[in-house]
Amino acid sequence: MRISDTRNMEEHDYLDRYRHSAAHVMAQAVKRIYPHARLGIGPPIEDGFYYDFDLPETITPDDFPRIEEEMRAIVAADHPFQRRELSFEEGRRLLEEQGEIYKLELLEGLKDDTISIYRSDGFVDLCRGPHLERTGEIKAFKLLSVAGAYWKGDEQRPMLQRIYATAFPDPRELRRYLAGVEEAKKRDHRKLGREMGLFSFHEEAPGAPFFHPRGVVLYRTLLDYWREVHEAAGYREIMTPLMLRDHLWHQSGHWEHYQDHMYLSTVGEQTFAVKPMNCPGTLLYYRETQHSYREFPLKVAELGRVHRRELTGVLHGLFRVQSFVIDDAHIFCLPEQVTGEVVKVVDMIISIYRTIGFPEFAVEISTRPESSIGSDDDWELATRALKEALEINRIDYQVSEGEGAFYGPKIDFHIRDCLKRSHQCGTIQLDFSMPERFNLEYVGADGNKHRPVMIHRATFGSIERFLAIVLEHYGGVLPLWLAPVQAVVLPISARTIDYGRRVRKELAEAGIRAELDERDEKIGYKIRSARLQRIPYMLVVGPAEEKAGSASVRHLRQGQRGEWPLEKIREELSGEIAARTGYDSCLLTEPD
RNA sequence: GCCGGCGUAGCUCAACGGCAGAGCAGCUGAUUUGUAAUCAGCAGGUUGGAGGUUCAAAUCCUCUCGCCGGCUCCA
Structure with a gap:
């Protein structure tokens, strides 16, 4: 292991400790507001932490400000996290007193003779630790979402309310993380799919x-x-075939092991299953010959x-x-x-x-x-x-x-x-x-x-x-070879539409997926519209270009590329498509 | 399936018991435009569906369908 790895691990451990402590602070805050809340578990996770609560009221994001405010108060009071070791029996008595039935169950699952608890201010939690020294060390946190989660992930067990949150030692890191979450939202393929006209979903299916x-x-x-x-x-x-008769699925074992996931259809005397996997069909093909x-x-x-x-x-x-x-x-x-x-x-x-x-x-x-x-x-x-x-x-x-x-x-x-x-x-x-x-x-x-x-x-x-x-x-900004529309020709005005048609046709004949925006709009409008559709090449044509047999080339990511003769456009684009050229990075130049 | 949230015009959202609205998109017209939104007009809806409460329901209740966040990170 290299030294840098060791340091990364130490940082990672610190972050886990930090977030675990933040989870305690959140649990304490929730307990202050809902004293009857019972605690589940509250571990650090990859991007933050969560804590599970069992309480009759429903927590919604509207309650977050109040919980966060309470957390800030706990942080400001700068309570020390105090570790104490108890015997198994002492631990059990303590949790019984507090009515923490879930913690009690966790305790029962422990084989150790002594267990540890952490106390900060009036809040006590069964916990292996380690924790930060004091609550005041927690600088930046934010509650993110609330969701149901089965106790121990078991759908037979009660469902608790899980609050997801995150915390960072540096407020700037928190801001960066939240910006990343925003970025992911912007890139949500469901949104891109609609904006780019790629696909849709319907209640009917x-x-x-x-x-x-x-x-x-x-x-x-x-x-x-x-x-x-x-x-x-x-x-x-x-x-x-898409549908094959039931006996095939009996033979393959899917009937026995996978039936809950299969679409079945009985037609006349015969029962079919829509295939959930392709292999059985392939096997019939294999057996067709020696x-x-x-x-x-x-x-x-x-x-x-x-x-x-x-x-x-x-x-x-x-x-x-x-x-x-x-x-x-x-x-x-x-x-x-x-x-x-x-x-x-x-x-x-x-x-x-x-x-x-x-x-x-x-x-x-x-x-x-x-x-x-x-x-x-x-x-x-x-x-x-x-x-x-x-x-x-x-x-x-x-x-x-x-x-x-x-x-x-x-x-x-x-x-x-x-x-x-x-x-x-x-x-x-x-x-x-x-x-x-x-x-x-x-x-x-x-x-x-x-x-x-x-x-x-x-x-x-x-x-x-x-x-x-x-x-x-790619945030929808696909490499040229994958882009559904690779180039759009944008005439400056109706006067150059005919030339625009010729340009589009010439590109199309060279195998480039090109369209023409002949709407009666200003060039700025057409560019904006092309960008929102994430079209890689925008080819602006006006009288000057018509005369020169060229187009003014604007690239979605690279901006203005200059005025290129049609032949050069054809060659450059064809070359880029054939080579399946990609982007080195996919974080630049986001359309808004 | 379970917990919670949400379904209002194509999209983004407003109205939150008292006449269902805006912006964008669409259509029509004017404009003939030089690198991220020209102007005007028109049209657009059984408020996801069914039932209920009420003088009155987008709004409250029940059911249902769909969507969204989660439900294997074990003190």
């Missing part, structure tokens, strides 16, 4: 997006690129639309939908080919992320969970193959023990967007279950039948969700 013409262009552009890469890598693409080891690795891709019923409360724009396309592919291969194939997949996923503008990502390997199928040997071998593949690619990874699927170990890719948020996208999973259930076979070199290894993998995961990530990452 909860959790199922409607893509509008410009949204379809974006969607298709992403998939065109995906197909190009996959074809070059030797994948072949199939399409399988296979030889000579065909391996056999790479079968499917951009398959799946439907999954979700709890209504979890739907969230394109991030969490009930109908979406997975960029699936299944690789059938020999055991000894696994490592090599995984290496190639990892390589491809990274290259795709980089092209789209996500150079930063984290990789996680999940190992065998408690309830799972397959032999220890299979798991051991497969897990080692995955690790080896990452090591060959020189990729750092983190191991999540026991987090694998029941049917095999997996690698997950978490991309990091420019607001430093992490999103799980790509996945590579080994599957011991399906080949077995579907009795897959191939003929080996020895002339006997064997069971192939099946690798299940996706780069984007859900296309819909990935689009949302891309949109928020």
Whole structure:
């Protein structure tokens, strides 16, 4: 570990202590206002802290100023945080006296003989600590939101009221954090999707997006690129039905394990399920013919639309939908080919992320969970193959023990967007279950039948969700190759509309997605309008440009680029599109 | 699903028991415009839906649908 890492860790510890102390102050403030409130837990979290309360009144954001005011008073009084150790029994008596039933439950879960409490002013809380020295050290905090949260995350247990808040040692950091939250709101893909005319949602189809013409262009552009890469890598693409009969899902195990998430439909005598996953369809394709080891690795891709019923409360724009396309592919291969194939997949996923503008990502390997199928040997071998593949690619990874699927170990890719948020996208999973259930076979070199290894993998995961990530990452200001409208021609006045038409047509013929704004408006108005639509190139044409056969080029991020001859515009833009040039940073030049 | 909040014109919001409004967008006209909003006029609504309370409901109550913030960060 480098020295700087140590310091980061110390800072991190301090911040946790700081926020944990702020959580105590908040709990004390809430207790002052609602003396009968019972306390749940109040830990520091990544961007702040929260505290859970059980009380009959409902806390709303309207109550925040009052709580914050009380917190400021506690901070101003500068009470010391005093640690005291008690025996288990003393602790129990104290909490019983206070009627803190949740804390009592936590206490029961502790095995230690002695426990610690922290006292500041009149407020006492069961707490491991550590804390700051005094409440006066807390400089900047803000309550953010209130939400219901089940006690211990268990929906069978009572629901408490959780107040989310944040605190920073430096008020400037708090301001910066709040500005970041604002920035994220501005970049909300649901807002961008509306402003840019990409997609919409309707009550008639909860959790199922409607893509509008410009949204379809974006969607298709992403998939065109995906197909190009996959074809070059030797994948072949199939399409399988949206609905398949029930016995298939019994065979695959989905009926048993996944039925709550499936849309079912009975038509006449037959029951169908709308597919929640693509693999069973692919397996029917595989079984359609006999296979030889000579065909391996056999790479079968499917951009398959799946439907999954979700709890209504979890739907969230394109991030969490009930109908979406997975960029699936299944690789059938020999055991000894696994490592090599995984290496190639990892390589491809990274290259795709980089092209789209996500150079930063984290990789996680999940190992065998408690309830799972397959032999220890299979798991051991497969897990080692995955690790080896990452090591060959020189990729750092983190191991999540026991987090694998029941049917095999997996690698997950978490991309990091420019607001430093992490999103799980790509996945590579080994599957011991399906080949077995579907009795897959191939003929080996020895002339006997064997069971192939099946690798299940996706780069984007859900296309819909990935689009949302891309949109928020770029704040809607997409790289040229992805922009639904790449250039808009803006005539100064009606007099140059004809010339504008010629310019637009010429660009369109060169394969550039160009539009013309022929509305009877002033140029400032048209520029504003183009910017709000996040169109990368604005081409202003007036009499001077008409005469010169040029256009005045204005770029969404770079501003005025000067007057370019049409030929140069065509070449520059085509070159930028073909190279899929991205932006180094995605935080500059925000349209308002 | 659960807790809380919110559904008013295409969008952003006002009216919070007493005639449903504004800005932007849209349409029509005038203007012929040089780098982030030209002016005027017109049109736009069973206030998400159903039921109830009331002389009177966007407003209060019940149900329902949808959306938003959360519900695996364990003293």
